[in-house]
Amino acid sequence: MTRLLVDRLVDFNNERLRLIFGERVTELTREIIERRRGDLGSALDALQRQYPDDVAALEVRFLRQSAVRQETGRYQALFEEGLIPQELFEDLKRGVTAARAAEPRPRFDIGLDTRRLIEQLDFLSALSNAQLDRVARLLRPRFTVPNERIVRAGDRGDAVFFVASGAVEVRLPVRNVRLGTGEFFGEMALLTGRPRQADVVALSYCRLLVLRKADFDRFVTANPDAGAAINRVAQTRLAMNRDDHDRAARRRPDSTRSP
Ligand code: CMP
Numbered sequence: 001m002t003r004l005l006v007d008r009l010v011d012f013n014n015e016r017l018r019l020i021f022g023e024r025v026t027e028l029t030r031e032i033i034e035r036r037r038g039d040l041g042s043a044l045d046a047l048q049r050q051y052p053d054d055v056a057a058l059e060v061r062f063l064r065q066s067a068v069r070q071e072t073g074r075y076q077a078l079f080e081e082g083l084i085p086q087e088l089f090e091d092l093k094r095g096v097t098a099a100r101a102a103e104p105r106p107r108f109d110i111g112l113d114t115r116r117l118i119e120q121l122d123f124l125s126a127l128s129n130a131q132l133d134r135v136a137r138l139l140r141p142r143f144t145v146p147n148e149r150i151v152r153a154g155d156r157g158d159a160v161f162f163v164a165s166g167a168v169e170v171r172l173p174v175r176n177v178r179l180g181t182g183e184f185f186g187e188m189a190l191l192t193g194r195p196r197q198a199d200v201v202a203l204s205y206c207r208l209l210v211l212r213k214a215d216f217d218r219f220v221t222a223n224p225d226a227g228a229a230i231n232r233v234a235q236t237r238l239a240m241n242r243d244d245h246d247r248a249a250r251r252r253p254d255s256t257r258s259p
Contacts, residue, residue, distance in 0.1 A: 003044065006037050046146050050205050057106040068100050110207070112141035117164035117209055122182045123229045131223065138219050139209040144202040150186075151200035157189020159212045160230070166206030171199040174244040178203065187234050190216050197241065 013033055018026040048055045072093060079089040111117070114136045118124060124135065139162070144150055150161060150168065162184045170177040170185060179185055189196050190213055211219055220227030
């Protein structure tokens, strides 16, 4: 729907806005609309690749509903032209509405079943089924779209995120680090009490499992091995960032170095 609307905006911009605001402004709005159209195209393309069956089902539904709208429009026109009486028109409309209501909505299963997602996390593979059930009660599933910012540098940390599927990018001052299925992020703020060290942005559609700060300690107490594994990864990341920071500081001229 959004793409259809943006397509119509292109004509609106060319035909109507040009008359009111002139060439210069319309050129700027055209660029903005084209950029939005490009972003939408890539998002739809990614959606199509990741959920081809769901997209096909949605397209079929969309076509059917367009046909229904056209059918209603034709009856309306016949009625307005006086070719069919009101009673018949109402009857035809009821028939169309009933057919539309009878069509089931396609179920869009984005696979956010916490218990199944947990099985993607290798560092929990040693847990028994009963332990996994307990962990599942602490984790909340979250779905993200490409380019969505999940963590903002400088914010207070309120959760750690486990990637059950998809890819994210950690945007650090010196480098970007990609993390994928089975990895996690957002643990540093919880472990150190410091603000978030980097933006973390989704590169694809992701299924994440979110462990809120209030549940993190409970999780670590109940699963000490998993807690130790998270701690080890955090230490390695801290060391990497410290190295990057020191190297960057050495490259800066003395005048810009803080005393
Ligand atoms: P936090 O600081 O809470 O929020 C940003 C997150 O990015 C951070 O926790 C880590 O999970 C992640 N992160 C920071 N530095 C690195 C790194 N060098 N490699 C991988 N991930 C990192």
